[in-house]
Amino acid sequence: MPEHRIGTQEEFEAAREELLAEEKKLTRRNDELARKRRELPWVPVEKDYSFETEGGTKSLADLFDGRSQLLVYHFMFGPPYEAGCPVCSSIADTLSPNAVHLKARDVTLICSSRAPVDKLLAYRERMGWRFDWVSTVGSDFHRDLGFHYTEEELGPFLEGDIPPTVRQMAEACGTDVLGYVTEGPGLSAYALSNGTVYRTYVSTARGLEPAMAYYGLLDRTPMGRHEDGEETHWLRRHDEYGKT
Template identity: 85%
Template sequence: MPEHRVGTQEEFDAARAELLAQEKELTRRGDELARKRRELPWVPVEKDYGFDTEDGPKSLADLFDGRLQLLVYHFMFGPPYDAGCPVCSSIADTLSPNAVHLKARDVTLICSSRAPLDKLLGYRRRMGWSLDWVSSGGSDFHRDLGFVYTAEELKPFLEGGYPATVRQMAQACGTDVASYVTEGPGLSAYALADGTVYRTYVTTARGLEPAMAYYGLLDRAPLGRHEEGEQMHWLRRHDEYDDKG
């Protein structure tokens, strides 16, 4: 444990009160951004995407499952992968138990990946998730949202050198670096109105942190995320940690 400033209870209370005011300001700012997010223009989805599901082929509209809102987590599990991305897996750990609560608010939450459905369902069994998972198969669903990259687009990244964590994650997925980084994570949102599907929101990278509950908790732990200088990513699939985590 690194050295840290030690103070009295009175000093803590004064500093905590000052921080609390800033936290409340951030919360109000978050509420304002949530309102602006809901006010984004809706874009009709005109392409006819097809998905392989446990119940057979479905369209994007079918995935709403009788509800008016749909959230899709674009899970990094490409066709050559043997297992899902560990980071995406940590996100699914958060998403799966929350799907039932979202249904109560007229929202269907699913995962979508490009790998064949049998691979996805086998991995889901291993992880113990109940979340619905579909395969976008050969459709452009992930590509059109910017979550699939071509060899030409990846060339500067691969030739310029990449962090050791990328190779680590590729190996964890049973594939090579080029195949691993072809996929990208993301979240997209949709509304169904009068038979038309509208895209209402898309995010990736740190925009996915609300689904990474552990980071919010680490931000409140004494050492925070404590990732600076680490050459390998600390995240593992939940069945791969040792007794100490």
């Protein structure tokens, strides 16, 4: 544990009051951003996407499952993967128990990946998740949203120094670096109104952190995320902690 400033209870309470004022400002700012997010223009989805599911081939509209809103987490699990991305898996640990609460607010939550559906469902069983998971085999769904890359597009990255964390994650997924980074994570949102599907929101990278509850909790611990300088990522699948 690193050395840290030690103070009295009175000093803590005074500093905490100052911080609380800043936290309240951030909360109000987040409320404002949420409002602006909802006010983004809706874009009709004109492409005829199809998905392989437990119940057979379905359209994007079918995935709403009788509700008017749909959230799709674009899970990094490409065709050559033997297991899902550990980071995406940590996110799915948060998504799974929340799916039932979202349904209560007219929102269907699913995951989408490019691997065959049988492979996805077997991994879901291993992880103990309960959300619906669809495969985009034969569809440009991830590509059109910017979550699938070609080898040509990745050329500059692949020709440079590959970060150790990328090699670590590729190995954990049972594929090579190219196979791993061909996929990208993301979140997209949709509305179904009068038979038309509209895309309403898309995010990736740190925009996914609301689904990474552990980071919000770590941000409130004495040492925070404590990731600076680490050459490998600390995250593991939830059934792999403690393994050598």
